[in-house]
Amino acid sequence: MYETQLADAGYxxxxxxxxxxxxxxxxxxxxxxxxxxxxxxxxxxxxxALIEAAYAVGLSPVHPRSEAGAGFMANGIxxxxxxxxxxxxxxxxxxxxxxxxLYTASVNGRPLVVVSGEVSGTGSGSVQAxxxxxxxxxxxxxxxxxxxxxxxxSAELAIRGLRRAVRIAREKxxxxxxxxxxxxxxxxxx
Amino acid sequence: MKGLDxxxxxxxxxxxxxxxxxxxxxxEAAPAALLLVELAERLGAAIFTTPxxxxxxxxxxxxxxxxxxxxxxxxxxxxxxxxVLAVSALGEFSCRxxxxxxxxxxxxxxESVMDVGRNLEPAVSxxxxxxxxxxxxxxxxxxxxxxxxxxxxxxxxGRDVIAEPPPASRPGFIHPIAAIAAVQSALPDPARVxxxxxxxxxxxxxxxxxTTSQRVFSSIEKGACMSExxxxxxxxxxxxxxxxxxxxxxWGVCMAPAELHTAVExxxxxxxxxxxxxxxxxxxxxxxxxxxxxxxEQVWRWRFPPDFAQVASxxxxxxxxxxxxxxxQNELSCALxxxxxxxxxxxxxxxxxxxxxxxFLTLGEARA
Numbered sequence: 425m426y427e428t429q430l431a432d433a434g435y436x437x438x439x440x441x442x443x444x445x446x447x448x449x450x451x452x453x454x455x456x457x458x459x460x461x462x463x464x465x466x467x468x469x470x471x472x473a474l475i476e477a478a479y480a481v482g483l484s485p486v487h488p489r490s491e492a493g494a495g496f497m498a499n500g501i502x503x504x505x506x507x508x509x510x511x512x513x514x515x516x517x518x519x520x521x522x523x524x525x526l527y528t529a530s531v532n533g534r535p536l537v538v539v540s541g542e543v544s545g546t547g548s549g550s551v552q553a554x555x556x557x558x559x560x561x562x563x564x565x566x567x568x569x570x571x572x573x574x575x576x577x578s579a580e581l582a583i584r585g586l587r588r589a590v591r592i593a594r595e596k597x598x599x600x601x602x603x604x605x606x607x608x609x610x611x612x613x614x
Numbered sequence: 615m616k617g618l619d620x621x622x623x624x625x626x627x628x629x630x631x632x633x634x635x636x637x638x639x640x641x642e643a644a645p646a647a648l649l650l651v652e653l654a655e656r657l658g659a660a661i662f663t664t665p666x667x668x669x670x671x672x673x674x675x676x677x678x679x680x681x682x683x684x685x686x687x688x689x690x691x692x693x694x695x696x697x698v699l700a701v702s703a704l705g706e707f708s709c710r711x712x713x714x715x716x717x718x719x720x721x722x723x724x725e726s727v728m729d730v731g732r733n734l735e736p737a738v739s740x741x742x743x744x745x746x747x748x749x750x751x752x753x754x755x756x757x758x759x760x761x762x763x764x765x766x767x768x769x770x771x772g773r774d775v776i777a778e779p780p781p782a783s784r785p786g787f788i789h790p791i792a793a794i795a796a797v798q799s800a801l802p803d804p805a806r807v808x809x810x811x812x813x814x815x816x817x818x819x820x821x822x823x824x825t826t827s828q829r830v831f832s833s834i835e836k837g838a839c840m841s842e843x844x845x846x847x848x849x850x851x852x853x854x855x856x857x858x859x860x861x862x863x864x865w866g867v868c869m870a871p872a873e874l875h876t877a878v879e880x881x882x883x884x885x886x887x888x889x890x891x892x893x894x895x896x897x898x899x900x901x902x903x904x905x906x907x908x909x910x911e912q913v914w915r916w917r918f919p920p921d922f923a924q925v926a927s928x929x930x931x932x933x934x935x936x937x938x939x940x941x942x943q944n945e946l947s948c949a950l951x952x953x954x955x956x957x958x959x960x961x962x963x964x965x966x967x968x969x970x971x972x973x974f975l976t977l978g979e980a981r982a
Contacts, residue, residue: 489872492870
C-alpha cells in the first residue's frame with residue numbers, strides 16, 4: 425500500500441527493493457505536491473528519518489540554528505506561498521522551542537504543519553520524551569495553538585495523519601502538529 | 615443566512631446614507647481588496663489599511679495606515695468620518711481598543727464571530743461567509759442604489775500641506791524620517807518588506823509608501839512578537855525569490871542573531887537586514903515617558919550597544935554601519951540588488967521622539 429502511494433506521487437529515489445522505503449518517506453511523498461517546497465528543519469536524534477525523507481521526496485529542507493528560527497521561517501514561507509508549510513523538529517525541547525512561532529501562526533492564521541520526531545518506545549525513559557508517559561505531552565502542549573495535534577503511533581496513522589493534517593492546515597489556514605515516534609518513521613513500508 | 619441578509623440590508627442603508635464614509639482593510643480583506651477599491655470609488659470613501667495590511671492598497675490610493683502608526687492626515691480624515699466599513703478583526707492596533715471609533719457608525723466584516731464586540735460594538739456586523747463573498751453581496755446591493763461614483767469628501771483633508779524635506783539631525787546620526795525616505799528610494803519593485811516590532815516600524819507605518827507588489831510582512835496586530843519578522847524574512851526571501859528587506863530594532867536583532875548564520879549558509883543574495891539602532895528599546899522608553907513611570911533607564915536603554923556590523927561579520931555576512939541618510943540609501947540600493955546577505959546598522963537619532971502614538975496611554979485608560 426505505502427509503496428504504491430510513493431510511486432503514485434512520482435517522487436523519491438527509485439528503490440532497489442521495497443525495503444528501501446520508510447514510513448517517513450511514504451508519509452511525506454503523500455503530501456509533497458500540496459505543501460511549500462521549503463521545509464525548515466532542525467535535526468536531532470529523533471527526526472533524522474523525517475529529514476532524510478524530505479530530501480528523498482524532492483522537498484528542499486533548510487536548516488536554521490534553532491527551533492524558534494525554524495518555526496518563524498515556516499511562518500514566513502506560509503505567508504508568502506499561502507501553502508501548508510512543513511516544519512521538522514524533534515519532540516519535547518524541539519517542540520517547546522517553537523511554541524512562540526506556533527502561537528503567532530495560530531493568531532495570524534498561517535498553515536504550519538509541525539512534524540515532530542518522538543522518541544522510540546513509549547515509557548522507555550528517554551530524557552527527550554514528549555509522549556506524556558512520565559512528563560509533558562507535546563501534542564497536549566501544542567493543542568491550544570493548532571487546529572489538530574495528534575500522536576501518530578503507527579505507520580498507518582503517520583501516513584494518514586500527515587495527509588489529514590495538511591488538509592486541515594490548508595482549509596482552516598491554521599497550524600497543525602503531528603508527532604511521530606522514531607521507530608515508526610524508520611519502519612519499512614509493507 | 616437570514617441574519618446575514620438582514621445585516622446586509624442594514625449595512626447597505628448605512629453606507630448609502632453616509633456622508634463621510636471610510637473603508638478600513640485588515641489582512642483578512644486581502645481576497646476582497648480589489649472589489650473594496652471599487653466600492654470606495656462608488657461611495658467616494660477614503661481607504662485605510664491596518665498596519666499588517668499596509669501593502670494591500672497602493673500608496674497612491676490609500677489614505678494611510680490606521681490606527682497604529684497613523685499619519686496626521688489619516689487621523690484628520692478619521693476624525694471627520696461618520697461611517698466606517700471595517701473589513702478587519704478590529705484588534706487593538708486597528709482601533710485603539712475601540713476608542714478610535716467611539717463616535718462612528720461601524721460596519722464590521724470579519725471571518726469569525728469571535729472578532730465581533732471584542733472592544734467595540736459595531737452598528738452592523740457581517741459574518742458567516744468568506745469575506746470575499748460578503749463584500750460581493752454588499753457590492754451587488756449597493757450598485758443599483760448608487761449607480762455612479764460619488765465625489766470624494768476627503769481629498770482636501772488628506773493632502774500633505776507642506777512637502778517637508780527630511781529634517782536635519784545630530785551629526786553622526788540619521789533622522790528617522792530621512793531613514794524611511796532612504797528605504798523608500800532604494801526599494802525595488804517588486805520586493806518584500808518585513809517590519810519587526812521596532813520604533814522604526816512605526817515610522818514605516820506612518821511614512822513608507824509601497825505598492826501592492828512591494829508586499830509588507832508585519833505581525834503587530836495579532837501577537838506583536840519581537841524578532842518574528844527577522845526570522846520570517848528568511849523564509850519569505852526563499853519562498854518569494856524577491857529582494858527582501860527586514861527592518862528590525864537593535865533589541866529585536868539581539869533576540870535572534872544566530873539565524874544570520876543561516877542566511878549566510880543559504881547564500882541569500884538580495885537579502886538585507888536593516889538594524890534600526892538607537893541604543894535600546896526606544897519604543898518602551900517612549901511608553902515609560904508617556905506614563906510617567908519611574909524606573910531606571912537600564913530598563914530600556916543600553917550603555918554599550920553591540921557593534922552590529924562586527925556581529926554580522928562574525929557570522930559571515932557583510933556588515934556595515936551608516937550614519938547618514940545618503941549612505942543608507944546607497945548601501946540599501948546596492949544590497950537589495952546584489953550579493954548577500956548584508957546587515958546594515960543605521961545609527962538613528964535617539965533624541966527624535968518615537969511616534970508611539972497613544973498606545974500606552976490607551977492601554978492605561980481603556981475601559982476595563
